[in-house]
Amino acid sequence: GEDVEQSLFLSVREGDSSVINCTYTDSSSTYLYWYKQEPGAGLQLLTYIFSNMDMKQDQRLTVLLNKKDKHLSLRIADTQTGDSAIYFCAESPRANNLFFGTGTRLTVIP
Amino acid sequence: ETGVTQSPTHLIKTRGQQVTLRCSSQSGHNTVSWYQQALGQGPQFIFQYYREEENGRGNFPPRFSGLQFPNYSSELNVNALELDDSALYLCASSLGGGSSYEQYFGPGTRLTVT
Numbered sequence: 473g474e475d476v477e478q479s480l481f482l483s484v485r486e487g488d489s490s491v492i493n494c495t496y497t498d499s500s501s502t503y504l505y506w507y508k509q510e511p512g513a514g515l516q517l518l519t520y521i522f523s524n525m526d527m528k529q530d531q532r533l534t535v536l537l538n539k540k541d542k543h544l545s546l547r548i549a550d551t552q553t554g555d556s557a558i559y560f561c562a563e564s565p566r567a568n569n570l571f572f573g574t575g576t577r578l579t580v581i582p
Numbered sequence: 583e584t585g586v587t588q589s590p591t592h593l594i595k596t597r598g599q600q601v602t603l604r605c606s607s608q609s610g611h612n613t614v615s616w617y618q619q620a621l622g623q624g625p626q627f628i629f630q631y632y633r634e635e636e637n638g639r640g641n642f643p644p645r646f647s648g649l650q651f652p653n654y655s656s657e658l659n660v661n662a663l664e665l666d667d668s669a670l671y672l673c674a675s676s677l678g679g680g681s682s683y684e685q686y687f688g689p690g691t692r693l694t695v696t
Contacts (some may be wrong), residue, residue: 476624503683514586514672515625515687560624568638569615570685572624 476573478561483579488546492576494561501563504537505570506546509558518520518546518559548578556580586675586688592695595663602657603691605633607675613637614656615685616648619670631656635663660693 475497484490496504502523510578521528521535521544528535534547544561558575565571587606595601607614613632616623626642630644631650645661654675670692674685 507687514588514689515674517686520683538688549613562624564683568630568632569627570617570625570638571627574622574624 476561476563476571478559478573478576479575481577481579483581484548485581486551486553488551489557490546490551490578492546492548492559492561492578494544494546494573495542496544496563496571498563498565498571499539499542501565503564504535504544505560505562506533506535506544506565507560507572508577509560509561511557512544516559529542551578551580553580553582586673586686588671588673588688588691590691591689592692592694594696597663597665597695599663600659600661601663602694603671603673603693604655605658605659605673605688607673608686611675611677611686612654613676613678614650614654615674615676616656616658617674617687618642618665618667618674619672619690621669625672626659633643663695665695668693674681 504571505520506518532549534543560572560575562572615630616628619625629639630637631675634650650656670690672690674687676685686688
């Protein structure tokens with residue numbers, strides 16, 4: 473079955489890089505995603521990576537995928553206070569549904 | 583282009599009652615997925631509707647049901663509410679049913695069951 477695991481908390485200083493890690497279990501997942509959720513809000517799609525890629529960069533965001541170890545990471549460069557939120561990793565073994573981790577709460581210290 | 587909208591924003595119901603939540607998909611999208619997010623957890627997939635037909639279902643009992651309308655908006659109905667149904671209900675819209683890979687979420691409806 474699908475299982476996505478993330479560490480619960482991460483604190484970084486403003487201006488530093490943040491790295492949020494995720495492990496997943498279903499090797500058939502075609503796409504892997506990162507979503508951001510701010511307090512009281514829905515989920516914002518940040519980025520996603522196709523399973524045959526190792527890396528994807530999008531402005532301050534870099535996604536690294538190690539398919540052998542089923543490990544996904546999200547690096548946020550020059551982290552700002554506005555980046556404080558919960559970040560969810562999700563896998564998609566079947567394109568019609570997403571399986572989410574429990575989320576990592578990122579706190580940015582000014 | 584309008585984003586995904588949901589109504590109502592908040593709702594309080596009593597155990598045993600029934601509730602209907604509504605979702606309008608993003609302009610141009612024909613697929614709506616519903617998720618339940620309990621406090622402190624990640625969202626869990628309830629079901630997906632594509633062109634007015636159910637297109638996949640998660641591990642939720644039959645008292646969770648849905649509809650999709652010709653304009654691709656959708657409803658989630660929950661009968662015989664239980665205390666554990668208290669959660670944030672999120673809908674997400676996308677294009678293309680089973681081939682869609684970008685799901686865009688609405689702000690959610692917070693349901694409290696007392």
